Amino acid sequence: MGLDTPKQKPHDRLAELLSEDMNGVNALIRERMASKHAPRIPEVTAHLVEAGGKRLRPLLTLASARMCGYEGPFHVHLAATVEFIHTATLLHDDVVDESSQRRGRPTANLLWDNKSSVLVGDYLFARAFQLMVEPGNLRVLDILSNAAATIAEGEVLQLTAAQDLKTTEDIYIQVVRGKTAALFSAATEVGGVIAGVDDAQTQALFDYGDALGIAFQIADDLLDYQGDTKATGKNVGDDFRERKLTLPVIKAIAAADEEERAFWKRTIEKGDQQDGDLEHALELLNRHGALAATRDDALGWSEKARAAIATLPASELRDVLSDLAEFVVSRVH
Amino acid sequence: MGLDTPKQKPHDRLAELLSEDMNGVNALIRERMASKHAPRIPEVTAHLVEAGGKRLRPLLTLASARMCGYEGPFHVHLAATVEFIHTATLLHDDVVDESSQRRGRPTANLLWDNKSSVLVGDYLFARAFQLMVEPGNLRVLDILSNAAATIAEGEVLQLTAAQDLKTTEDIYIQVVRGKTAALFSAATEVGGVIAGVDDAQTQALFDYGDALGIAFQIADDLLDYQGDTKATGKNVGDDFRERKLTLPVIKAIAAADEEERAFWKRTIEKGDQQDGDLEHALELLNRHGALAATRDDALGWSEKARAAIATLPASELRDVLSDLAEFVVSRVH
Structure with missing residues (x-):
């Protein structure tokens, strides 16, 4: 690689190689964070999920499955599971640490309240368990x-x-x-x-x-x-x-x-x-x-x-x- | 039933009919709420689990399995699962409601802190999921x-x-x-x-x-x-x-x-x-x-x-x- 070609960061290369799979993961995440009855859930979740995190954990799942020759479709479910567990953990962490900022934006516990962060985190844990059951x-x-x-x-x-x-x-x-x-x-x-x-x-x-x-x-x-x-x-x-x-x-x-x-x-x-x-x-x-x-x-x-x-x-x-x-x-x- | 025989309450009769199974559930709960590394977990859990709740939910699981002719052993795991989910929910509820009393005793969020209640609740949710996976x-x-x-x-x-x-x-x-x-x-x-x-x-x-x-x-x-x-x-x-x-x-x-x-x-x-x-x-x-x-x-x-x-x-x-x-x-x- 020449001096004029700035080397792409590994997680950006992962995202590029797995972009089609990641589109599937993102679509599944949006579908499953919905709640017919409690609009507070997708509001809080979207605040975190769409805050532009690197999605490193789901990329690791997709990469592992693909390099082992898996053709799909359940690596997408497992990648979404891992991201939901991560997001739930962040929501609860910010309550426990009394944080006011994450990735340069106000945290959910600050924008809404601790109650919403605790309960929406619980909802995402449950959604993660539903997703991980699906591959059977x-x-x-x-x-x-x-x-x-x-x-x-x-x-x-x-x-x-x-x-x-x-x-x-x-x-x-x-x-x-x-x-x-x-x-x-x-x-x-x-x-x-x-x-x-x-x-x-x-x-x-x-x-x-x-x-x-x-x-x-x-x-x-x-x-x-x-x-x-x-x-x-x-x-x-x-x-x-x-x-x-x-x-x-x-x-x-x-x-x-x-x-x-x-x-x-x-x-x-x-x-x-x-x-x-x-x-x-x-x-x-x-x-x-x-x-x-x-x-x-x-x-x-x-x-x-x-x-x-x-x-x-x-x-x-x-x-x-x-x-x-x-x-x-x-x-x- | 004569006037001199006060009728036993249904959940007490359930507990009596299923006492052997419930002993198994209680032993499993004690085993699984342990944590080698984090003694705060069993402390907080024991405060709730041993507070003398009626254990109605695990009794419902045991009764349903037994009346359907199940011989065991996994009804015990599922009963413990249900109690762990219930206990985790109580821990988080008391944080959300800012409660200071439950069943006439101070709540865990008051005795320890909100952080412990949130994180120990998460631990019990995870333990519940481990338990429910075991019957396969x-x-x-x-x-x-x-x-x-x-x-x-x-x-x-x-x-x-x-x-x-x-x-x-x-x-x-x-x-x-x-x-x-x-x-x-x-x-x-x-x-x-x-x-x-x-x-x-x-x-x-x-x-x-x-x-x-x-x-x-x-x-x-x-x-x-x-x-x-x-x-x-x-x-x-x-x-x-x-x-x-x-x-x-x-x-x-x-x-x-x-x-x-x-x-x-x-x-x-x-x-x-x-x-x-x-x-x-x-x-x-x-x-x-x-x-x-x-x-x-x-x-x-x-x-x-x-x-x-x-x-x-x-x-x-x-x-x-x-x-x-x-x-x-x-x-x-």
């Missing part, structure tokens, strides 16, 4: 209902572990599986299952989605401490100010001496923050190599994702998925 | 996922229709199906499906649960205007003060003249209530025979439930279910 494949149901439980468990775990300095890297990974990786891995795995590929290939698709999700989330957490606001749209230090125990801080606390522990206890556990605390936190993160170690972890998970997908038969979609695993950590390189 | 019966999944969507749709409808004087009896019945009857009818229907009975019997079980739920809810709404606080534990006028458009008020509004409409508009739609308004509301309800007509409706649905269950083969369980349909409206007789 019990293994698919098993995978997606397990993913839903892992997501909810991860969210509760995050709630209780949020400001607990004893949180380990293992717990962090569990929370990340819940908030991100469980839906990624279910999205890719069901694509293989509906295509009827063997257990080894299904496992490879699961492993790819799992590692991709973890790499993505670690990179996101790292960017919060070392990102370039203009390039990433994230403000450095948001997680610190919101007292979130993300991987860089967990690593720094593990290496902390007594004085440093007192600093983390005051700023994260008690939430007593003063001018200069963010700068001191960054200094501690660098002193213990916590940012570099977090970057290594993200790259390791990205490498795991690419190794998993490399075991599948060669295809253009496979190559794009491999590029995607590289891309999600490219921002921290 | 696609028709059961269809019924229960449809019920979940009807419940959520009814809740949203109630939210938007709550203070809208244009709410019709049809919309009221839809809301009631969502908040009560959809889970009752799914509970009875899946009992028949898992037992493998024919379509006519399955339909009869559905019709029974649907009519039972509607009769129960109409009776409840009627008691709010004519109940004896000591006997029912309900305060007369709560729904009026909370500006709920229940069936008695909908009937009175349909028959209202201009001056009466202005009264309902002020008190229900605008929520501007003064001393003496409840008494005037009661007078209007009586003037138009709204309470008597509501009572007739409740009795009609109770009769429908008994007619539906009467088409099934005779058995002790069938007779108790018939008595139950009579009992739920006995309070308004």
Whole structure:
């Protein structure tokens, strides 16, 4: 690729390769978010669904099914299922986090109210379960209902572990599986299952989605401490100010001496923050190599994702998925 | 039955007849509400599940399966599913209604917080879906996922229709199906499906649960205007003060003249209530025979439930279910 050809981002290439399938997914989403009796439901849902998200999760399902040779039609139902679960989760997350903005627009809980977000989220969960039943494949149901439980468990775990300095890297990974990786891995795995590929290939698709999700989330957490606001749209230090125990801080606390522990206890556990605390936190993160170690972890998970997908038969979609695993950590390189 | 033998309530007789099955359900509920990583989940769940509810919904599933000759084991999974869906709904309802008491105890949103109630509710929904997948019966999944969507749709409808004087009896019945009857009818229907009975019997079980739920809810709404606080534990006028458009008020509004409409508009739609308004509301309800007509409706649905269950083969369980349909409206007789 020449210097004059700006490389297309992997998820844009996925969207292009799968555009016909995605049209089917979008039509199904619009059809199923309707409600004859309660117009509030499509109003709230459309606000989120049509807010121009990347539709990454349904693209993962479509790509997995297609690269495994599936001819349709149920990959479309499963892709819509995955997007509905994701949307329901966002609605409830914004209530729990008391968020007022998502993707640069006011959240549903702000535009309507918390009640609408809770109940419309429940409606979308139920719609997702209706959709996933339609292919009539019990293994698919098993995978997606397990993913839903892992997501909810991860969210509760995050709630209780949020400001607990004893949180380990293992717990962090569990929370990340819940908030991100469980839906990624279910999205890719069901694509293989509906295509009827063997257990080894299904496992490879699961492993790819799992590692991709973890790499993505670690990179996101790292960017919060070392990102370039203009390039990433994230403000450095948001997680610190919101007292979130993300991987860089967990690593720094593990290496902390007594004085440093007192600093983390005051700023994260008690939430007593003063001018200069963010700068001191960054200094501690660098002193213990916590940012570099977090970057290594993200790259390791990205490498795991690419190794998993490399075991599948060669295809253009496979190559794009491999590029995607590289891309999600490219921002921290 | 002699005068000295106080008649046992139908749901107590159900609990006695099905006590072994219910032990299985309770053990399964305790097993599945556990979470290795997030102890907040069983804490919140136990608060509700062990609060001494009547477990009416799982009893309906067990009774339906057993009276259709089912030998097990999956009626237990389906009964636990139904209770988990019910519990999840209660957790979210209390957040939406900003309730502070349920069954005479502080609600979970008060004891912990709204966040825990939202997320633990989501976890129980996911657990319910895992449980319902286990019997490997696609028709059961269809019924229960449809019920979940009807419940959520009814809740949203109630939210938007709550203070809208244009709410019709049809919309009221839809809301009631969502908040009560959809889970009752799914509970009875899946009992028949898992037992493998024919379509006519399955339909009869559905019709029974649907009519039972509607009769129960109409009776409840009627008691709010004519109940004896000591006997029912309900305060007369709560729904009026909370500006709920229940069936008695909908009937009175349909028959209202201009001056009466202005009264309902002020008190229900605008929520501007003064001393003496409840008494005037009661007078209007009586003037138009709204309470008597509501009572007739409740009795009609109770009769429908008994007619539906009467088409099934005779058995002790069938007779108790018939008595139950009579009992739920006995309070308004």
